[in-house]
Amino acid sequence: MISIPDRFSPPLPIDAVLDDVRVSLEANPRLVLVAAPGAGKTTRVPLALLDAPWRQGKLLVVEPRRIAARAAAARMAESLGESVGQTVGYRVRMDSKVSATTVIEVITEGVFTRMVVDDPLLERVSAVLFDEFHERSLDGDLGLALSLDGATLRDDLRIVVMSATLDGGRVASLLGGAPVVESAGRAFPVETRHVDRDPLLRFEDQVADVTLRALREEDGSALVFLPGQAEIRRVAERLEGRLPVGIRLAPLYGALTAAEQDFAIRPCWAPERKVVLATAIAETSLTIDGVRLVIDGGLSRVPKYEPDTGLTRLETVRVSRASADQRRGRAGRTEPGVCWRLWNEGQTAALQPYSTPEILEADLSQLALVLAAVGICDPATLAFLDPPPKPAWNEAVDLLRGLEALDEDGRITAEGKALARLPLPPRLAHMVHRAAEFGAGRMAADIAAILTEQGLGGDATDLADRLQRFRADRGQRASDARAMAAKWAKLASGGDALAQSSAPLAPGAVLALAYPDRVAEARGQPGAFRLASGRGGVLEEHDRLAKEGYIVVADLAGKAERARIRLAAAISRDEIEMLFASRIVAETTVLFDAAARAVRARRIRRLGAVKLTEEPVTAPAEAETVAALLSGVRRIGVDRLGWSKDQRRLRERSSFLNQTVGEPWPDLSDDGLADSLDDWLGPFVDGVTRFDDIDAALLGAALDRLLPYGLRQDMDRLMPSHFEAPTGSRVPIDYGADGGPAVEIRVQELFGLDRHPAIAGGRVPLTLVLTSPAHRPIQTTRDLPGFWRGSWKDVAKDLKGRYPKHPWPDNPLAAEPTRRAKPRGA
Structure with missing residues (x-):
């Protein structure tokens, strides 16, 4: 041995x-x-x-x-x-x-x-x-x-x-x-120092400050953990020109060339020193000799899949305790070291113990396609440490069916086998395969390389710009990526990677083959777009793509309605029509236009939430027209309809009876009618498209149905519309008054009346609002005889002074009711 x-x-x-x-x-x-x-x-x-x-x-x-x-x-x-x-x-x-x-x-x-x-x-x-x-x-x-x-x-x-x-x-x-x-391994002692985050400093500024402090206080090279490439670049900018002589910066992340990565992990011994700015790539699988200082920002960038949008976005999260321990251990690999943590010592216990396995949070479409390619339709037949979550698995299968990669039974199709041959995520494999049919397989493969290899082609928002720069880049990494893309294109096109059609697709059209749900339509202010999935996204107003009518979004950051679009390409409506004819849905929408106070019908053709064309419809379905008109009535208000005065009084009488007696009297208040519009108004507005055309005649017909003749006779008997005064005047009764049914009448017309007026067989007294000859209120009462015997004398004395030409008897119960002043010469 x-x-x-x-x-x-x-x-x-x-x-x-x-x-x-x-x-x-x-x-x-x-x-x-x-x-x-x-x-x-x-x-x-x-x-x-x-x-x-x-x-x-x-x-x-x-x-x-x-x-x-x-x-x-x-x-x-x-x-x-x-x-x-x-x-x-x-x-x-x-x-x-x-x-x-x-x-x-x-x-x-x-x-x-x-x-x-x-x-x-x-x-x-x-x-x-x-x-x-x-x-x-x-x-x-x-x-x-x-x-x-x-x-x-x-x-x-x-x-x-x-x-x-x-x-x-x-x-x-x-x-x-x-x-x-x-x-047991080998671990040298590592001293841990905590530095509280300063809320007044940007994260990158504090990381740079702590790094410089560590280099001043200790010997050896430093390994600085940062969440991503952007933070590495910003910290490097802040350290440039501030590092002591003889110390070199060495970024370390996946998008660098092999030579750049090799320099970062190359052993470094005194007196040479370097500062390695790394992502989580350096947590466990790499040993960088000479590093004895670790500065841990405490953050990591992980992919998070959003099932409702179909997007996988990178999210910055706190590291787990296990990751923090791994990072700390990097300072003691070859000799005793020091670890600076940019968080309070007490916060360590609150960290998640372990990072969440990717299988529990990721898009599972690639996994589902691979399993289908080897004849496995059910992941439960395999031994997973954590089984794929059922909802995410079902969504992945649905996506693959939409790409025609799986049949209804979940088995791989010929299209699926073609996608599985390409070493790409299913959406991008579908893009390359379908683009090859249009003679644009090489462009699609180049786009796939840009999307899967971070940093290729620069960081422009417009995919066309990145594609141009990628093709012009003579660096080793870009050359390797182009060679890889050529192999993909060759696989997708059956060996002829250079075949082109007479009208090759534009970059936006190619991208749309991967992301039909991310075709987006301009909506309002420059730079604002709505994706076919229904999500919103924005570009800077000065961005060239901000003026386009339609774009395809490849990368979106943020959850809000105004998430930032980081990579997209322009696409024309004609290209959308050509590529997605089978997905475009035509629908007639009948809506109420509040500004015009009328129903408007439009025929709209859509790709998801993206509107492609819209034109008026002259004869929409009657039921939809009625429904839209009634929604407009609810929106504007039942009280704004063209009711006559008599109709409003009739409604008040019925509503009063409904509140005091109940059935069979209908609730004809504004709220009551709004709740039952479909029942009472719907049958009478066939052919009506304008709110203002719902006039008193139409409303009268609807009221006749609500209050048929026999019921209205009973109402007239119990709740008359008018009060007949002793003078013969017919005064309308206000059934909507706060204190119950009320009558406003000049006090002279009630002289000689020794009983208080009442309705409903004498059970409901009227509220009398007594007025002067000039119709100014002088008294409100529900006890007229008591008023005559009580405060009348004081009221009469005041009225005599203001209206001397009118009779003001000391005993109104013995006086004749009148509507006139005293005769001349009286």
Whole structure:
């Protein structure tokens, strides 16, 4: 048996358990290896298995990230005294170094997934080692599930799950009770210092200040954790010109070239120093020798899928405690270090214990397509550590059906097989495949490269600008991406990647093939758009695309109605009509125009919420017209209809009876009529389109139905419309008065009346509003005899002074009622 410490140097903590790993895998094809960061599991375990008696084929080491795959391959090759591509090689997107002699292949999770799809039994593979499995990426979970499924027909396939922070027992159970080997690792002491966030400083300013302070107070290089590329760029701008002599900046994120990434992770020893500005890419799978200072901003950027919009957006969140511990540990990989955390010490306990597995929050369309490609329609038949959530799975299947990739039974179609051959998310694969039919496969492939490789083509909002810059870029990364895009186009077009139609599609039309739900229509002020999905988005008013009538949105930031559009392309209405004829819906809308106080009918053709054409309809359906008119009546108000005075009084009488007696008297108040418009007004407005055409004659017919003749006779008997005064005057009774039915009448017309007037057979007294000859109120009473005997004398004395030509008797009960003044000469 090989003595690993003798063969490889320097010795690493993992060396102590390598024999245990070898022995376990000889007896059992499954293994869980839990090893602390820096233990050396990534580079030592594969080498220790090279001469295992069961190894007949390749050893695959599956890494979450490209940079980690390349770095791991380089370290292992160096340990063997070889170049990468000999015994140890790697395969990542846009780059590979392997040969016929390669035994250990370090590959990314996405590459591994495609390998399993092409060869479910992994015929020429002896072992698959999943590294950094605690990151719980969707591709990692899928790769392990597919490996376990294939291994049911291959009992000689070894599967090893390696992780730094992981519930080993739970994973061991998933692997059928696999043994668990643990390595303590090597960790030097790390002092933790907390710096409260300053609310008056921008995040990037405080990170730069703390970084400079750390460099002044301590020796060694610094690793600064930031959520994304934008923050890295801004912190770099703030550090430029302020760093001590001899200290260099080294950004580290996925969109950089291989050379730039290699510089960031290259060992750095005194007196040389550097500041590595990194995303979460540097949390676990990379060891940067010489780093003993860590500045942790406490933030991470993670993808969040929004099922209601079909968009996956990047969201900045607080790191988990596990991630914070991983970052802190980076300061003690090679010597004692110091970690500065930009949060209060007490906030650490409030952090989420672990990051949420991507499978629980991601768009599952890629997973569903991969499973369908290997003949699996139900994810429950596979061994997932966390099963895909049912709602997200159903939505993914619906999307794939919409792309014609799956049939109604969830089985893959010919279209689906074509999409599965392309190493792209389903939407983009569909875009490239469909564009190839129009002779625009290469343009679509270039667009797919821009959308999947951050930073290619710059950061312009207009996709056409990015496409032009991408094609003109002579850098290595852009050249590699163009070569990759050419392969996609060739796959999609059946081998002729350069075929073009006589009228190739524009970039916006190509993009729309991937995102028909993100075709957007200008709505109002420049830069405001509504997507076919119903969501809103905005561009800066000065942006060139802000003046377009229609665009297609590729990237949108924010949840609000005015989310910021970060990448889009113009598209014409004719292109929309041509591409989506089968999806466009024509509908006649009949609405009430409040400004015109009339019903307006329009025939509208839409793609989702995007309106393409609109034209008037001269003869809309009668039922829809009536419904729209009645909605207008509710909006303007029943009281604004053309009621006559008599009709309003009739309504008041019926409403009073409804409130005091109830059935059979209808509630004809404004609120009561508004609640029952369909019943009483609907049958009488056939052919009516204008609010103002609902006149008194039409309303009278409706009232006749509400109050038929017999009921109205009973009403006239119980609740007469007028009060007949002793003088013979017919005075209208106000049934809507606050105090009940009321009559306003000149006091002289009631002389001689010794009983208070009442209605409803004498049960309801009228409220009398007594007025002067000039119709000014002088008294309100519900007891006329009491008024004559009481305050009349004082009232009469005042009236005599103001109206001397009118009779004001001392005893009104004995006087004749009158409507006139005293005769001349009296």
